[in-house]
Amino acid sequence: MTATLAGINDLVIKLFFGQHADSAVGSGPGGTDNLFLFIWWVSVFFFVLLMGIMAYCMVVYRRKPGVPTERSASHNTPLEIAWSVIPSLLLAVMFFWGFDGYLKAQMAPSYAEQIELTGQKWNWSMVYSTGIGASEFTTLGSNSNVPIFYIPAGKPVRLKMSSADVLHAFWVPDFRTKLDVVPNRYTPYVFTANPIDRTGADERVATFQTKDGTTVYYRDHTVYCAEYCGDQHSEMMAVLRAVEPEFYYTWLNTPPYSSITPPVEVGQLVWKAKCSVCHTTDGGASTGPTWLNSYGYPREFANADPMTQAKIDADPLLWDNYIRESVINPGAKVRAGFQNAMPSFDGQLSPVELRGIIAYLRSLSDKNPNSKIEGFEDLEKEAAELEAAEGAE
Ligand SMILES: [Cu+2]
Secondary structure, three states: OHHHHHHHHHHHHHHHHHHHOOOOEOOOHHHHHHHHHHHHHHHHHHHHHHHHHHHHHHHHOOOOOOOOOOOOOOOOHHHHHHHHHHHHHHHHHHHHHHHHHHHHHHOOOOOOEEEEEEEEOOEEEEEOOOOOOOOOEEEEOOEEEEEEEEEEOOOEEEEEEEEOOOOEEEEEHHHOEEEEEOEOOOEEEEEEOOOOOOOOOOOOEEEEEOOOOOEEEEEEEEEEEOOOOOOOHHHOOEEEEEEOHHHHHHHHOOOOOOOOOOHHHHHHHHHHHHHOOOOOOOOOOOOOOOOOOOOOOOEOEOOOOOEOHHHHHHOOOHHHHHHHHHHHOOOOOOEOOOOOOOOOOOOOOOHHHHHHHHHHHHHOOOOOHHHOHHHHHHHHHHHHHHHHHHHHO
């Protein structure tokens, strides 16, 4: 009997939370799943009871020919007290139980790890206390550039969340909490992921090897955006990768790129994290123009004077400035044939990252002034001609 009940409970949780039936501690399902099941069973009980009585009465007291209609009962004090007091008590239990869970989900100890989270059409980004962000990506659904955010397992974490554009909602089914991410305002999202279980009992714990051969145990928690925020809303996903705190703090203090990382590599990381939802680098169509063979080409705009080849040739920084402007104030020059759909990244890219983006766009173009193939060809031809001329003398 208890086994059957546990089985049904399990099924209900799976139906509502998908793959995420078991999960985090603290603010997690320990308390809220039980409350959820309590409410569910109370609802099932009353649904069956009321519908049963209704069906019974419909059959037994249906109108029969020759039987006169009885007068309706007008008042029954014990019955009325019962159906007022019992639901009130049930509601009070639900309220206090829920309020307790709500407070637990809102409060974190002061030593909680604080990480800044920004939602923006259509990606999530995090800035950790040391100033670094995500540098690894994975594939979920059809989006192949979903960021992986490391979090310390078993430690309380507070996300300081804000949106750069419209309303988003940070939703981690594993943690059972979902909270709006609002522009011009910070909202806190508090959770404690389960400590990593190394015994193999938790089948969602996996391992990877670091470059220096250490084995890292981790468990992933999927993040969704639960607010319809535009056409690629459903791809606004991320992975919270809970790792043991030792690895987390080592990782936290090792930036993915340093001042000596080649700008093109920095640019590629930034593209993956923030731009790849709208810009392809292989010529493919998307919300925004592809970056393949883009840098250095003339442009027509819906709302500004065109950038002609003559202007580009005359001003070697014209394109760099155009990229900078596109990032900070995308609406200033809207490329003809595209919607003004790019959000501003003002204040969101460090100078190193902006330099990286420009370098990356240049590297993707055959008009890349750094590897002017035609120029080299000319030089080589000249050299060969000179040599030939010398040889002939
Ligand atoms: Cu969203």
